[in-house]
Structures are given as C-alpha cells and as structure tokens.
Amino acid sequence: MSSATADTSVLRELVGEAQVGSRVAADRLVREHDHWVRSVIFGVTGRWDLVDDIAQQVWTQVWERLPSLKEPERLRSWLYAVARNAAIDANQSRRRRSAGSLEAVADSLGDDGRSGPVGSVVGREVRTMLLQAVEALPVHYREPFVLRHLQDWSYAEIGDLLGLPVETVETRLVRARRLLREMLQDKLDA
Amino acid sequence: MPDSHRNHDPAGRDPLSELERLISRHLDHEATDADRRRLDRLLHADPRARAYFEESAALDRELHQALGWAGRQAGIVRVRAARGGLRLSMVAGLGLAACLAAAFWLLPTSSLPVSGGGSPTHAGQVLPAGGSWFAPPPLGDTFISESPAGDPPHVRVEDTEREWIVVPGQRAGEYLILEVKRIRAKQVRIERDF
Numbered sequence: 001m002s003s004a005t006a007d008t009s010v011l012r013e014l015v016g017e018a019q020v021g022s023r024v025a026a027d028r029l030v031r032e033h034d035h036w037v038r039s040v041i042f043g044v045t046g047r048w049d050l051v052d053d054i055a056q057q058v059w060t061q062v063w064e065r066l067p068s069l070k071e072p073e074r075l076r077s078w079l080y081a082v083a084r085n086a087a088i089d090a091n092q093s094r095r096r097r098s099a100g101s102l103e104a105v106a107d108s109l110g111d112d113g114r115s116g117p118v119g120s121v122v123g124r125e126v127r128t129m130l131l132q133a134v135e136a137l138p139v140h141y142r143e144p145f146v147l148r149h150l151q152d153w154s155y156a157e158i159g160d161l162l163g164l165p166v167e168t169v170e171t172r173l174v175r176a177r178r179l180l181r182e183m184l185q186d187k188l189d190a
Numbered sequence: 191m192p193d194s195h196r197n198h199d200p201a202g203r204d205p206l207s208e209l210e211r212l213i214s215r216h217l218d219h220e221a222t223d224a225d226r227r228r229l230d231r232l233l234h235a236d237p238r239a240r241a242y243f244e245e246s247a248a249l250d251r252e253l254h255q256a257l258g259w260a261g262r263q264a265g266i267v268r269v270r271a272a273r274g275g276l277r278l279s280m281v282a283g284l285g286l287a288a289c290l291a292a293a294f295w296l297l298p299t300s301s302l303p304v305s306g307g308g309s310p311t312h313a314g315q316v317l318p319a320g321g322s323w324f325a326p327p328p329l330g331d332t333f334i335s336e337s338p339a340g341d342p343p344h345v346r347v348e349d350t351e352r353e354w355i356v357v358p359g360q361r362a363g364e365y366l367i368l369e370v371k372r373i374r375a376k377q378v379r380i381e382r383d384f
Contacts, residue, residue: 034265038261038264038266039266041264048260126252130256149254149257150257154218174210174211174214177210177249188252
C-alpha cells in the first residue's frame with residue numbers, strides 16, 4: 001500500500017479523472033486495486049473459485065457508481081465495501097443454490113501439474129484439506145488471515161482497510177491460527 | 191499449546207497466551223526486537239514451547255502455500271512475495287497496461303461486444319480461436335459469445351483461457367476491455383491400466 005495512490009491528492013486526482021471517463025485513470029485504478037479486491041472477495045467467501053466472477057461484478061458496479069463517489073480519498077474503503085457486499089451476496093445466493101463443495105471444485109479443476117502423479121494426488125488432498133479449514137473459519141478471522149497471506153500486509157495495513165485497531169487484527173490472526181491448528185492437527189498427524 | 195503458557199482470566203474467557211502472540215507476530219514479521227528476545231527465552235526454557243513453535247511455523251507454511259495456490263487460481267497477484275522482494279504487481283501492471291493499450295490500438299471500439307441476448311454474435315473484428323488475441327485476425331467462424339441476461343456481466347472469449355473484464359467506456363456504446371491475467375492448468379485423470 002505504499003503506492004502513489006496512497007497519497008491523498010494523487011488519489012483524488014486519479015479518481016476525478018476516472019469519474020469523467022479517463023481510460024488511463026480507470027486502468028490504473030484497476031491495476032492498483034484489483035489484487036486486494038480479489039483477496040477481500042476470497043477472504044469473505046473462502047472460495048477461490050468464486051473470486052473471478054464476483055470481481056467482475058465488483059468492477060462493473062464500481063464503474064457504474066464511481067461518479068457518485070463524493071470523497072475520492074475514501075476510495076479504498078468504498079471499494080472494500082462494494083467488494084465485501086458483493087462477496088456476501090454471492091455467498092448467500094451460492095448457499096441457496098447449494099453449489100458444489102470446495103473439494104468437488106478442486107477435483108473438477110485439477111492440480112497445477114507441478115508435481116508427479118502420486119505427489120499431486122497427496123498434495124491435492126492436503127491442499128484441499130487446508131483450504132477447507134480456511135473456508136470453515138468464521139469470516140472475521142478468515143478475512144485478515146487471507147489478506148495477511150495473500151497480500152503480505154502488515155497488521156496496520158489490514159486494520160486500515162477493515163477499519164479495525166491493530167490489536168484487534170493481531171488478536172484475530174492469533175485466533176485464526178489457533179482454530180486452524182485445532183481443525184487440522186489430527187488430520188495432518190494422520 | 192503447553193498449559194504453562196496459557197493464561198486463564200477470572201472472567202472465564204480464553205485469553206491468548208503470550209507464546210501464541212509472540213509466535214504469531216514472528217510469523218507475520220511483526221515481532222519487535224524485544225518480542226524476539228522474549229520468544230527466544232521461552233523457546234529455550236521449554237522444549238514443549240519449542241515444539242509448539244515449530245509445529246505452528248510448519249502449519250503456517252503449509253497454509254501459506256495452499257493459499258498461494260488458491261490465490262493464483264483466483265487471479266490474485268501477490269504484491270510482495272517476501273519482504274524486500276520483487277514487486278510482482280509492477281510487472282503484472284506493466285503487462286496489463288501493454289495489453290490494454292494494444293487492445294485499444296488494434297480494436298476499434300465499435301467492434302466491442304455489448305452483453306445481453308443469449309446467442310453467439312459475430313463481432314466486427316473476429317477473435318482467433320485458440321490463438322493470440324493480438325495475432326492477425328483470421329477470417330474463420332470465430333466469435334465472441336454473449337452472456338445470457340441473468341449471468342454475471344462479463345464476456346468469455348471462446349477457445350482461450352483468457353478472460354476479460356468489460357466495463358462501460360466514456361461514450362455510449364463504448365466499453366473498456368481489461369484482461370484478467372490468470373493461468374489455469376488442466377488435469378486429466380488417467381484411468382486406463384498401462
């Protein structure tokens with residue numbers, strides 16, 4: 001988050017240009033924010049396979065609503081709210097449709113092909129188990145945990161986005177680790 | 191966690207132990223010098239604490255790798271692979287910018303598809319089936335399929351792993367196409383007995 005857009009005046013100018021239709025500004029906004037927007041979606045849903053579709057919905061909503069953003073310096077928190085709400089909505093509609101489990105999705109999409117046939121099966125099983133545990137975390141623990149691991153953000157950076165004190169971020173990360181350990185200890189030992 | 195390091199408060203809550211906090215700070219690169227000295231003392235004083243630390247670190251590494259894999263599937267570019275490491279977002283950003291610029295240069299905006307309807311529609315400029323977006327366009331029956339009205343607003347390009355974000359442009363009927371960078375691997379299950 002040490003990018004140029006962290007500077008309020010630059011951000012204000014960039015958003016202003018995007019609001020009046022500058023393609024360059026719009027492109028730059030996407031490039032600078034898409035990765036963490038996707039991490040937020042992943043953090044809220046716990047499902048990597050949903051991220052792409054939800055991210056596209058988010059950016060479409062962003063361009064539709066961007067002209068109504070009155071305080072460009074609040075872009076990050078605004079984007080966060082849009083992404084989080086879209087992820088929550090998608091999660092709810094997914095549950096209503098009873099979509100496939102993470103395991104089924106992992107089976108259908110396969111491995112990354114970096115290991116041999118035997119290794120890939122074992123590795124995929126372990127990975128699926130780990131990701132299922134992450135998905136099983138309460139969302140208020142999963143969100144900072146995913147941001148920490150995927151964005152490599154500091155406690156302060158995570159707290160800034162989520163609107164939480166640093167101490168709360170730390171506590172949630174410690175509790176996330178404790179829960180994950182409790183969920184996975186027996187399975188990994190076996 | 192070793193019981194000797196778990197603090198229990200009178201209110202019956204389960205406060206986080208000092209050991210857990212220190213380990214978490216260490217794993218998150220948030221430990222101060224004082225934290226590191228304190229953690230070091232705890233680990234030297236109690237072999238169970240050492241074992242707990244090593245197990246926690248190993249589990250965190252496994253989770254980091256699993257999340258990294260999931261993040262790559264989800265098109266999430268890691269901003270900092272490691273402290274002081276290469277800024278991957280800059281590389282990805284430059285690539286994306288180049289793709290975007292080339293797309294606008296090569297494609298007249300009037301040829302960009304607008305979502306709606308349900309059947310495949312020939313675009314003004316055809317896309318290469320299974321080939322590069324930027325290769326010279328063939329004259330075959332390649333097409334962009336439009337999403338049904340109920341689908342999420344996006345366009346999928348046939349016969350390619352690429353996907354695109356389509357957003358409204360400045361003028362009516364004008365759309366921006368943003369490439370979503372992602373790599374998908376396909377696994378084929380081998381069932382025949384060799």
